[in-house]
Amino acid sequence: MKEKLILIFGGRSAEYEVSLLSVYNVSAALDRQKYDVIRIGMTKEGVWFYYTGDDAKIRSGEWANDADNCLPVSLIPQRGIKVDATGEIFDKSIPVFPVVHGSYCEDGRLQGLLDMCGFDYVGPGTAASAVCMDKYITKLIISHRKIPMADFVLVHRGNSEDDIIPKVEEKLSYPVFVKPANAGSSVGASKVKSREELIAAVNEARRFDDKVLVEEYIKGREIEVAVMGNDEPFASRPGEICPNSEFYDYNTKYISDTATYFIPADLPEEISEKIRGYALKIYRALCCKGLSRVDFFVRGDEVFFNEINTLPGFTSISMYPSLMQDHGFTYSGVVEELFRYAKEGR
Numbered sequence: 001m002k003e004k005l006i007l008i009f010g011g012r013s014a015e016y017e018v019s020l021l022s023v024y025n026v027s028a029a030l031d032r033q034k035y036d037v038i039r040i041g042m043t044k045e046g047v048w049f050y051y052t053g054d055d056a057k058i059r060s061g062e063w064a065n066d067a068d069n070c071l072p073v074s075l076i077p078q079r080g081i082k083v084d085a086t087g088e089i090f091d092k093s094i095p096v097f098p099v100v101h102g103s104y105c106e107d108g109r110l111q112g113l114l115d116m117c118g119f120d121y122v123g124p125g126t127a128a129s130a131v132c133m134d135k136y137i138t139k140l141i142i143s144h145r146k147i148p149m150a151d152f153v154l155v156h157r158g159n160s161e162d163d164i165i166p167k168v169e170e171k172l173s174y175p176v177f178v179k180p181a182n183a184g185s186s187v188g189a190s191k192v193k194s195r196e197e198l199i200a201a202v203n204e205a206r207r208f209d210d211k212v213l214v215e216e217y218i219k220g221r222e223i224e225v226a227v228m229g230n231d232e233p234f235a236s237r238p239g240e241i242c243p244n245s246e247f248y249d250y251n252t253k254y255i256s257d258t259a260t261y262f263i264p265a266d267l268p269e270e271i272s273e274k275i276r277g278y279a280l281k282i283y284r285a286l287c288c289k290g291l292s293r294v295d296f297f298v299r300g301d302e303v304f305f306n307e308i309n310t311l312p313g314f315t316s317i318s319m320y321p322s323l324m325q326d327h328g329f330t331y332s333g334v335v336e337e338l339f340r341y342a343k344e345g346r
């Protein structure tokens with residue numbers, strides 16, 4: 001008998017398209033001789049379907065208009081997912097990989113729903129997912145762990161322009177970096193060189209979240225570590241991204257193709273080991289499970305924690321699987337290992 005696995009993709013997130021690419025690769029990696037792969041798609045509006053069509057239409061985005069292959073489903077607490085038309089139930093004993101990114105998907109809301117249905121799933125639970133999505137709360141927790149980070153100021157929804165300028169200038173000097181506390185893929189993020197640009201940058205970040213972080217600008221190298229596991233997690237050697245643009249913005253991540261990747265990163269052994277140690281400490285402090293990608297800046301021999309992603313990009317060229325491949329895993333092996341941790345971990 002083939003083992004059943006569920007992949008969830010799409011979702012009400014600015015990173016919907018990234019999820020489609022990620023799941024296309026994950027699905028292709030699962031051996032159909034061994035696995036019966038059930039694909040559950042969430043449209044951009046957040047409607048769930050059991051998708052029975054070609055994976056190519058997931059990649060192109062056409063899946064959501066493929067009405068014959070989109071069967072409405074219902075979530076049933078403590079039982080699983082029911083296909084409305086046939087009454088078939090995908091039982092809660094089937095492990096789930098939510099191959100999704102960003103709001104509603106990576107931030108604990110989807111994890112809570114899966115918990116209510118009784119599923120085991122890849123990645124951290126509800127609380128850890130919510131905390132890691134929020135860069136402000138993440139920083140508060142990590143600030144107690146003696147791990148260096150960019151200095152920051154939190155701008156609340158209630159802060160007016162007149163509050164923001166003195167609040168920022170009292171603690172930081174230009175340039176500063178402005179970003180929404182809850183977002184991803186660099187949306188709403190910008191480098192600010194002077195007071196004149198500050199308010200426009202905060203307003204842009206506010207399009208994505210009520211809470212905005214204004215940070216000390218770190219002119220450093222972008223270094224990422226893949227962590228995998230539950231009680232005894234493993235941290236990969238660090239990799240490096242050279243955006244070859246002003247910063248690693250949305251355009252560089254997904255459109256322009258100017259970024260170059262180095263795996264492993266060319267770092268002195270002691271810095272590399274320090275970063276791996278920090279990554280594990282951060283993973284544990286935030287109560288992560290399954291996987292996360294932990295991102296840093298390195299400036300000279302200084303290391304700064306930047307952010308953590310609990311469901312990082314998973315295309316065949318994404319950093320997370322590539323960092324694990326550097327340790328001898330195949331891409332398929334990484335996916336299978338994550339399902340194993342999902343089943344083991346709760």
Ligand SMILES: Nc1ncnc2c1ncn2[C@@H]1O[C@H](COP(=O)(O)OP(=O)(O)O)[C@@H](O)[C@H]1O
Nearest residue numbers: 150177183184185186187215216217218247248
């Ligand atoms: N404090 C900072 N100093 C310099 N650049 C930054 C800073 N914070 C973020 N960046 C740049 O913006 C990019 C996106 O910010 P990040 O915090 O990683 O958010 P996201 O979740 O959108 O990836 C980073 O990869 C980096 O290039």
Ligand SMILES: [Mg+2]
Nearest residue numbers: 185186295307
């Ligand atoms: Mg990032």
